[in-house]
Amino acid sequence: MENNLFLDAAFSKPTQRPPVWMMRQAGRFMPEYWEIKNKYSFLEMCKTPEIAADVTMLPVDLLGIDAAILFSDILVTGEAMGGDLSFTQGVGPKFANPVRTAADIDRLETNVLDRLQYVADAIKVIQQRLNGSIPLIGFAGAPFTVMSYLIEGGSSKDFKLTKLFIHNQPALAHRLLSKIATVTTAYLNMQIEAGVNAIQLFDSWALALSWNDYRDFSHQYNQQILAGLNRENVPLISFCKGSSVFAPLMAEAKPDVISIDWNADLKNIKQSLPAGIAVQGNLDPFILYAEKPVIKKYILDLFERMRGEQGFIFNLGHGIMPDIPFSNVKYAIEVVKDFKY
Ligand code: 1CP
Numbered sequence: 473m474e475n476n477l478f479l480d481a482a483f484s485k486p487t488q489r490p491p492v493w494m495m496r497q498a499g500r501f502m503p504e505y506w507e508i509k510n511k512y513s514f515l516e517m518c519k520t521p522e523i524a525a526d527v528t529m530l531p532v533d534l535l536g537i538d539a540a541i542l543f544s545d546i547l548v549t550g551e552a553m554g555g556d557l558s559f560t561q562g563v564g565p566k567f568a569n570p571v572r573t574a575a576d577i578d579r580l581e582t583n584v585l586d587r588l589q590y591v592a593d594a595i596k597v598i599q600q601r602l603n604g605s606i607p608l609i610g611f612a613g614a615p616f617t618v619m620s621y622l623i624e625g626g627s628s629k630d631f632k633l634t635k636l637f638i639h640n641q642p643a644l645a646h647r648l649l650s651k652i653a654t655v656t657t658a659y660l661n662m663q664i665e666a667g668v669n670a671i672q673l674f675d676s677w678a679l680a681l682s683w684n685d686y687r688d689f690s691h692q693y694n695q696q697i698l699a700g701l702n703r704e705n706v707p708l709i710s711f712c713k714g715s716s717v718f719a720p721l722m723a724e725a726k727p728d729v730i731s732i733d734w735n736a737d738l739k740n741i742k743q744s745l746p747a748g749i750a751v752q753g754n755l756d757p758f759i760l761y762a763e764k765p766v767i768k769k770y771i772l773d774l775f776e777r778m779r780g781e782q783g784f785i786f787n788l789g790h791g792i793m794p795d796i797p798f799s800n801v802k803y804a805i806e807v808v809k810d811f812k813y
Contacts (some may be wrong), residue, residue: 473604473606475538475607476499476603478539478617478785479607479670482750482783483707483750484750484782490554490778491785492787493540494791496791498528498531498540498543501793501795501797502531513559515656517543517556518594521594521596524544524590525594527543528540528541528608532602532605534802535805544611545559545565546612546613546618547613547621549612549656550613550652551655552584553580554579555580556603563626565621565627568625570623570624570625571622574644580651584654584655585659585662592663595663595668609668609709610666610672611672612660612671612673612674614673614690615653615693615694615697616681617676617678617712618652619645622648622652623637630680634680638685642688646689648691651692653697657700660673660701661701664701669706670706670707671703671708672708672711673694673711675694675710676713676790677712679712681714682762691725698710699725708728709727710727710730710731714734715730715732716732716741719732724748731752731754732753733754733790734754734756734757734789736756737783738754738777739777742781750784751781751783751785752784752785753785753789754788755804756788757792760788760801761796762798762800765806772811
């Protein structure tokens with residue numbers, strides 16, 4: 473690899489500066505994304521390896537980040553299991569056949585890797601394009617977060633149906649989570665086999681859960697997935713909103729990196745974790761709306777705070793919002809790349 477910063481930091485080795493990539497870096501804040509998006513549906517983009525590769529490469533070519541992330545979505549596992557998935561502009565993801573009964577759960581299939589072959593194909597095309605320059609991050613949704621979309625039938629503000637389901641019908645919830653975990657383990661091993669250099673597990677909506685419910689309905693399954701991956705030389709990043717609370721439990725699953733939301737002091741979290749677990753984060757993405765001197769100050773303050781810490785990947789606490797100015801994102805990355813410890 474020409475640029476090893478990301479992999480070194482992920483394995484808690486020293487780096488001259490923190491590596492940088494940003495969640496949702498291949499997305500809607502880029503005019504070039506819309507040139508492609510105006511011609512195809514989102515799922516067509518994901519399922520056509522050449523197009524998925526084109527979109528993956530946009531932030532590589534236009535922003536110069538230190539790691540690329542596969543262009544896909546966390547909900548493709550739910551679709552492969554039998555979910556009738558669509559993405560509509562302004563509405564977001566929808567499952568037309570929500571999963572709410574034992575019969576719905578029994579209908580979901582788990583032997584579905586052939587339906588996700590397009591992802592392996594995209595990874596191979598992307599690796600040809602990257603040609604050893606920077607690492608490629610593969611990813612999947614964590615079982616709790618994917619389950620929430622299957623139950624709610626789409627996005628949710630309060631996860632009311634999902635929480636009712638785990639509270640009133642815990643045995644059914646465990647059956648559903650188990651099925652998703654089985655698919656997710658096989659799917660991530662397929663991505664590793666196809667050539668990704670790192671994996672991120674997205675448990676975006678874990679924040680909705682209490683500590684005990686997180687442990688029983690989320691963490692347990694993430695731990696099972698991590699234990700089932702062929703991870704040699706492929707670092708595993710565990711992400712959730714709420715990680716500043718759940719980090720001690722997340723660490724028990726033995727990820728290489730924990731991605732931290734913007735609420736926590738990153739150094740305090742890092743020092744509270746077992747040695748050898750790196751942290752990723754944790755700029756509030758709203759800082760990228762601010763004026764450039766403000767953006768610079770927040771980044772440099774974070775780097776100063778993290779001085780002397782090995783195992784730090786710079787990222788946002790959550791994804792880039794679609795209306796953040798492209799020039800601000802580009803500027804933030806320049807600030808990182810000009811920095812030296
Ligand atoms: O990060 C990247 O650039 C790579 C591509 C990527 C990733 C990693 C996309 C493209 N989606 C994701 C993960 C994802 N998808 C998550 C986890 C990360 C996070 O918390 O932000 C989640 C929760 C989703 C579900 C999803 N898919 C949403 C969020 C809906 C909600 O409930 O708030 C949306 C809007 C999508 C569609 C989607 N996925 C990706 C893009 C670029 C889009 C927009 C599609 C479009 O209309 O153009």
